[in-house]
Amino acid sequence: MKILVANLGSTSLKWRLFQFAGGEERLLHRGGLERVNDYGAALEECLGELGRAGHVRGAADLAAVGFKTVLARGVTGCVRVTESVLEAMEAFNSVAPAHNPPYVAGIRLFARRLPGVPLVALFETAFYQWAPEAAMRYAVPESWCAAGVRRWGFHGASHKYIAERSAELMGRPDVAERVRRLYVDGGRTPVADPPLRVISCHLGGSSSITPLANGLALGNSLGMSPQSGLPQNNRVGDLDAFAVPFVMRTLGLSLEEVERQLCRQSGLLGLSGLSNDIRDLVRAAGEGHAGARLALDVFVHSARHWIGSALAQLGGADALVFTAGIGENQPELRAAICRGWEELGIELDPEKNAAVRGAEGCISTGRSRVRVWVIPTNEELVVAREVKRLLEQEAARGGAGESASAGAAGSSVN
Ligand SMILES: Nc1ncnc2c1ncn2[C@@H]1O[C@H](COP(=O)(O)OP(=O)(O)O)[C@@H](O)[C@H]1O
Ligand SMILES: CC(=O)OP(=O)(O)O
Ligand SMILES: [Mg+2]
Known part of the structure; x- marks a missing residue:
């Protein structure tokens, strides 16, 4: 199973292509671009490089593409990207203006370029689901908190990798x-x-x-x-x-x-x-x-x-x-x-x-x-492992059904 992870950072694009087979994890390819302003052009360059290297010539070469998405209203964890997930990300565009718009556009670009390939998001907020409530609250009225004014925490994939490797x-x-x-x-x-x-x-x-x-x-x-x-x-x-x-x-x-x-x-x-x-x-x-x-x-x-x-x-x-x-x-x-x-x-x-x-x-x-x-981080590996697990869960259930996280229902964008 080949899984590509596209990491659209605030200054960069990084990608890694993994092969999972027989309990082994193998890195097939990695690359990146720095000081990125045009994420669409950068993603085209990524796909071009993967094609020239002979790894991804078309949709049939990939089991999924994973994304280290930042945050969305009412959605966290690892989910298939559906139209409602993209809408939930767009609902928080003003909270993550440097991150959410390029991610939504980048996911749509993959949907066009690799039709049929499952697109999966692991939200950065997922790592903080178990953090103590006292560490995550601001001292604001309850109605503000209910609207989303609370600490969410980010860089979850990176801190998770560091937690494991350290x-x-x-x-x-x-x-x-x-x-x-x-x-x-x-x-x-x-x-x-x-x-x-x-x-x-x-x-x-x-x-x-x-x-x-x-x-x-x-x-x-x-x-x-x-x-x-x-x-x-x-x-x-x-x-x-x-x-x-x-x-x-x-x-x-x-x-x-x-x-x-x-x-x-x-x-x-x-x-x-x-x-x-x-x-x-x-x-x-x-x-x-x-x-x-x-x-x-x-x-x-x-x-x-x-x-x-x-x-x-x-x-x-x-x-x-x-x-x-x-x-x-x-x-x-x-x-x-x-x-x-x-x-x-x-x-x-x-x-x-x-x-x-x-x-x-x-x-x-x-x-x-x-x-x-x-410790050099490996956010892409953390994402790829969760993507693999989600695909395996779906296969065990007999198809891409309802996802575990709230707000993830709806038609898959791919
Ligand atoms: N070789 C380097 N030496 C020193 N600083 C670096 C180097 N490479 C990157 N940086 C710093 O790290 C930043 C990029 O961090 P990184 O975590 O890779 O990207 P992103 O935030 O886009 O995910 C750059 O803006 C720069 O400040
Ligand atoms: C919040 C986050 O993911 O940051 P960056 O894009 O800079 O890595
Ligand atoms: Mg980053």
Whole structure:
């Protein structure tokens, strides 16, 4: 069974093609494009590359295409994409303006280009279904919460992968197995003592930090929208809610203009006035650009704030993990984030830290009580496994029937 996963990130397109056969998972192909603005053209390039490599010449070559979709009204988990799922995503376009519109368009493009191939979505919010209610609520009236104003949490596929892989690296196969089975039994797979406490730092085009207790999320720095928490590439991150009516009144901005500026001209770009890409900012800061320096400093300050929160929620940590575009590749920022934490039992080894870029490795000293890791994420594998499971469930039921999640009913788009 061949499953393609298309990961439409806020700055990139990444894809991986997996073959599942006889209990084995094999990666057949992977690729990606950076600094993407036109996702339609990027997806055509992906399909072209898969065709030229001889892997996907037509619909018959694929069992399914999986998508790491962000959020939808009333839908989570792993579902067949139906018209009503797309409508539920569109209903939250204004909550995830950088993510939902390109995903809906991208899914429709696959439906046209690969007619008949099952299209399946694993929503990023799925990983937080079991997080404590106190970690997921805002202090707003109940009617706001009922309308969707609550913390949803994102980067679920990535933090799930880190939960599993970090448990393996920390010698905890029991916790890794619980994580693998999470969407089967809701985290009820038993684990041994002592508890494994991991802080997962996904730092990329969007960034988020999650405390993991025995593989389960206790929350996420991303809240109701993927524009919260740390400053994002060109999206705002945390902001006092009263700033919005204030700038509308005092600067005379329309609601649409406020939304546009918060989503396109804020974050690292807004702070630096230069770029939304950390590579440009590190280079420019080195050349004395004050805006770039400020953007990096705010990013580091915010990362430390959220790691501190995770440390407090977990009551300490056994491992701290850096992943995604920035976390995997940027030793200078990892060092700045972990500065002065020896008393907390976190001590980076400067040489190991400098040496690990885009690869898996431990970057803490032998003395460090908390082991610090770089783990390249594999969101696509997490999605592909759930897609496979859904197809197998459907086959066992004798066809693509009703899906487990609310709101997923309706005619399949493919
Ligand atoms: N080789 C690299 N060195 C340093 N930073 C990088 C590198 N590659 C990517 N980045 C940073 O990571 C971001 C992309 O993160 P990533 O998680 O891969 O993408 P997305 O958010 O689109 O899913 C870039 O915008 C850039 O800031
Ligand atoms: C929220 C999310 O999935 O972020 P990104 O697209 O940047 O990876
Ligand atoms: Mg991403």
